[in-house]
Amino acid sequence: xxxxxxxxxxxxxxxxxxxxxxxxxxxxxxxxxxxxxxxxxxxxxxxxxxxxxxxxxxxxxxxxxxxxxxxxxxxxxxxxxxxxxxxxxxxxxxxxxxxxxxxxxxxxxxxxxxxxxxxxxxxxxxxxxxxxxxxxxx
Numbered sequence: 001x002x003x004x005x006x007x008x009x010x011x012x013x014x015x016x017x018x019x020x021x022x023x024x025x026x027x028x029x030x031x032x033x034x035x036x037x038x039x040x041x042x043x044x045x046x047x048x049x050x051x052x053x054x055x056x057x058x059x060x061x062x063x064x065x066x067x068x069x070x071x072x073x074x075x076x077x078x079x080x081x082x083x084x085x086x087x088x089x090x091x092x093x094x095x096x097x098x099x100x101x102x103x104x105x106x107x108x109x110x111x112x113x114x115x116x117x118x119x120x121x122x123x124x125x126x127x128x129x130x131x132x133x134x135x136x137x138x
Contacts, residue, residue: 033085034103035062038130040073040084046123053119055110075126104131 039047039062047066051059075081078100085099108116108131120127125135 030085030099031058031103031106032061032064033087034100037081037084037100039066040070041075041127041130042123043072044068049119053111053116054107058107058110075124075130081130100130101132108132 035058038050042050047063047068051062054062081100082097116131117128117133120131120133128135
């Protein structure tokens with residue numbers, strides 16, 4: 001059985017291919033988990049601004065089950081954030097250790113790169129790094 005939702009299908013297929021997971025169901029869980037990990041590191045205003053950069057289906061997934069008054073968590077080392085990725089549906093999550101890189105790389109294919117980079121610069125160097133951009137000042 002393969003997950004199909006027109007608004008999320010293309011990014012989900014790209015995640016599936018990059019993460020080398022066998023189904024779009026697994027890719028969907030990986031996508032959702034990485035979006036949640038990133039969202040936890042943004043303020044409500046930043047989250048809404050970021051959501052505006054996403055395609056409609058991914059945007060809906062990004063804001064789903066969001067508690068806006070949840071405290072902002074600092075960016076951490078990649079292994080710690082990967083543990084957070086794996087905590088979503090822990091018993092059924094088969095995300096690879098490269099899930100954050102896989103998802104951000106796949107989503108960048110569907111985003112305006114300059115707008116994304118500008119937004120991330122306004123957040124922090126850690127946000128740039130999370131999305132695979134250099135943190136060096138240009």
